[in-house]
Each structure stands twice: as structure tokens, then as C-alpha cells.
Amino acid sequence: MGTVAPRIRFVLFAAASVVIASVPFLTDDRYLLKILTFVGLNAIVVAGLALLLGFAGQISMGHAAFFGLGAYTSAYLTTAHEVPWLLAVAAGTLLAATGGLLLALPSLRLKGHYLAMATLGFNEIMSVLFVEMRGITGGNDGLSGIPFPSIGSFVIDSPAAIYILVWAVAALAFVGAANLVRTRPGRAMRALHGSELGALASGVNTVGLKVQVFAVSAALAGLAGALYAHSVGFISPSQFSLEFSILLVAMVVVGGTGSLTGPFIAAVALTLLQYVHALIPGLSKDAAALIQDWEVDISGLIMILTVIFVPGGLAAFLKRRRSGAGEEGEIA
Amino acid sequence: MSLLAIRDLTRRFGGLVAVDGVSFDVHEGTIKAVIGPNGAGKSTLFNLMTGFDRPDAGAVSFDGRDIVGMRPHKVVAAGISRTFQNTQLFEELTALENVLVGMHTRLRTGLVGGALRMPWTVAEERRALERASYLLRLVGAEQYAQTHAADIPHGMRRLLEIARALAAEPRLLLLDEPAAGLNNFETQSLSKTLYKIRDEGVTLVVVEHDMGLVMEVSEEIVVIDQGRKIAEGPPLLIQKDAAVIEAYLGEEGAYV
Known part of the structure; x- marks a missing residue:
């Protein structure tokens, strides 16, 4: 914890904030703003997953399900019961946190692969429930007509406002x-x-802490899911599949353990990769289709290459550069 | 009254009786050594005293309170800290952060307070940093404050683990082979550190193979062999005890 590093961190954070905040003033391209909103939503989930996986070392292959739980809860409450937006989002977040708690209690006694399998199973179960609980979720047709975010009579309905x-x-x-x-x-x-x-000997209630972090992490996924539902207006089960969970894990792995900056950058990059066909102007139709077809494989390949060649992820690069400048013991 | 009272403590692993009806007391403000050949049951004894393992029979009472069955983190909160034979440091954390983790039971900040960085969180952090720096100085590891534990030399790592254990403000500190792998110079400075710790009012129990250190620092010694207590007393008597020489030191008794 040097004296220079926090300042660098602050400058980086301020610079990133300025860039992100200026986007709506630079463009009014609705599609671009929508894509960048998705980047922000994934970043929210990744903040929580980085805490769980990157800092506490507990894997979850079920974060898409928490995302979906938040989305369906908030969507259902606002469409079927006209619950105020803010309350509905809070309910979605809370339900995801509760889901996280209930999943964590039995499964966090498991380690490594077993925890991965348990959370993966949870994601599959939730995927089935999203389809089968038609009364609430609308089944495979999904839920549509989800209202824009609003507080009282103030409605956040422009792509720029939702982005912000x-x-x-x-x-x-x-x-x-x-x-x-x-x-x-x-x-x-x-x-x-x-x-x-060592943690136990230091007086850390390891089981309790894991459960807490899992719940916080699930809550952030639920919050992002709820915001997602209200920004796109339509949700269906396929959006909350295991594939999305794996992509989220890939973001944290590529970003690096013990880091927030790394996973953030990876979240931005891997989310944008999904829309690269739309972002590069003048890209031929064939090339766009090719990238779209291979997008999942590219993400997977990036993850595999990271694990093999840079197990520390992006964060390892950031740390190496900083300790070269004589600042040790930093969290990138 | 003794600070720690162990009564008829027994732990079996399958057919093996690792600890077999051991009883002894540790008095406040003293340094007690537990010695015995490899596999005598010393580490098991430590695990039983710290909630890492449960005895099949017997009692461990700390300050009049039964601690058998307590989870390890509760034992720490109750006032017993420990180190490990194989140091269990947090390699990715700096020495300072290792000690700060050791203060876990003495700090209050929770998830919400930590995330929001409330004024009292900041104030608590400042106090914690001061205390952690003091503890690093106490064991002589202050120059490694900002170094990751993984990059700290072996001898210092043992001292760092002691600093981390002290951070919990224990009344009783259990050290599992603190001198293992230390050179003569480091062992000398370790014994000074142990006296400093005792003078701060912390009672110590030390499992150790280094007889020089044991004879120098301990006021009382318990000798364990094959899970049983075979002798207990001050160093001078233990050195002359026929059963100890027979069982523990064997033919090479001369090296005491």
C-alpha cells in the first residue's frame, strides 16, 4: 500500500469515468448505446464474480441464473402487478441474494470441481424453471412489454439515460x-x-464468509439482471443459459485473480467481441457472420490461452508493470 | 487457577491412539514446552486445543471455559491463537496485510461498512495499521511490511506467522515448532522474541525439537511419547528424568 499507487488508481478510475460518461454526448447511435449498456451490465456482474472467484477463490458457474432470477422477478412484478420499478429491482436483487445464500449453504462445503458442478447444476435447474414456470415467466415466449425504469413520474426511457x-x-x-x-x-x-x-487460525469464520460473499455476488448479478430486463423490455430463457455463466467466468479468469481492473477490462473486451460485427464499420456481411458464428469459440480460446500462458490473467500484466516501477503489494 | 487445563485428552485415528489420556496445566504468564519424538502426538494435541480437531474423550478448559467442540475461529475469539508446523501464511498478501488479517476478530468492519468505506471504517483501518506495524516491529519483520509473504525468507516467515497470531490479542499463544529450519542466529533472536511476547502478558505453549531453545526459554516441559505424557517438570529435572532419556533421547542422551 504505497503512497503513489492509490493516486494512480484514482487517476485511472477518474479517466475511465470521464470516458464512459462522455459517450452519450459523443453519439446518439441507439444501437451503439445499447451495446455499451450491455457492457455496463456485464461489468456489474463481473464486479461481484471477481469478488467471489478472484478474491475469495470460490467458483460459480451459475451466475447467469442469478442474473435471470433478478430479471424475471423485476419484470414479473412490474408487468403483472405494477409494482414500482425501484421496488421491483430491489426485490429482484434480494431474491437473487437469497438464492445465492440457499445455494451457498450446502455447496460451499464442496471445493473446486465439485463446487463448479453444483453451481452448474443450479444454472441448468433454473434454466428449466424459467421455461416451465409459464405463469410467471411466459415460458419459451418470455416476458415482453417490461416498462422502462421510472421513479414516480420520472421515466428513464432514452438509450442515453439508460446507459447512464x-x-x-x-x-x-x-x-x-x-x-x-x-x-x-x-x-x-x-x-x-x-x-x-491460516484464515481459520486468524479467527475468520470461513464458511460464513464464503456464504456472505456468494450472496453479495449473486445480488449484484440479480441487480444487473433486473436492470437488463428494464433496459431491453423483453426477456426469454435462452438469455440466461449456462453459456452466459461460462462467459462471465471467462471474464474473471482472463481478467485475473485478485484484481478488479483486470476483470473489468476483460468484461468490456469480451462483451464487445459479441458485437464486433456491428461495431466495425464497413465490415463485409460474410466476415460479420463468420465472427458471429465463432464468437463463443474465440472467447473460449482466449480463456484457454490465458490459463495456459498467463495464469494470472490481465492483472498479472498490470502488477508486473507496477512492481517494475517499485510499487509492491498492490491490488491491480 | 491455571489458564489452560487439559484433562485425560484422548484422540484415536482408527487403531492408532494419537493422544492417550494426556493431562496438564498451563499457568498464566509462563512459557511451557511440549516435546517428544516425531509422531508422538504433539501436533494432534495442538489441533485439539484450537478447535481444528475434536477429542474422543477428555476436556480442554480455557480460563474455566470448556472449549472442546468450538470452531477454530471461536477459539481465536476466546483468546487462543496458534501457528503451524508448516507455516500457513497468505502468500499473495503483504506481511502487513497478513498481520491485519490476524486482527480479524478484533475489528468490526463488515461487508456494508467495508464497501461504503464509512468514516469509522477509515478510523478503524488507521488504528489497525498502527497496531500491525507495531507487531511487525515486535518480531523484527518491519522491513518486509510491503513484501508479499511468498517473497519473504524462511526464518522471517515463521516470525511473521507469530506476529499474525499475536494480532488476535491472544491470552494464550501456541507455537508449533517455531524454530524449525532456523539457523543459530535466527533461533537466538526467536528466543528473545518469545520473552518479549511473554513480557507483554501472553502465555506460551511451544512444541519444539530444538532442545537448546526449549531448555533456555521454557519454565516447564511436558514430554509426550506415543500419545502419552511420560514426564512433566522444569527443564533441569526433565534433563535428568530416566524415562525421558530412555524414551525420547534414547542412546544419544548426551546431546541434551
């Missing part, structure tokens, strides 16, 4: 996560990852 809302939440999520990892609970998470015996 989502990125404001993302900024809060990252600031909160960055604060957390530098104080008592966050240090305990990192300790747990390093040596469970």
Missing part, C-alpha cells in the same frame, strides 16, 4: 468492491483464498 443509469450502478459496484477488498472482510476473503487453515 447502468454505468452509474456499475461505477458504484466497482467502487464498493474496491473498498471492500482493502478492508477487514475483503482481506479475509483474500486470506481464505491463500490458506484456509
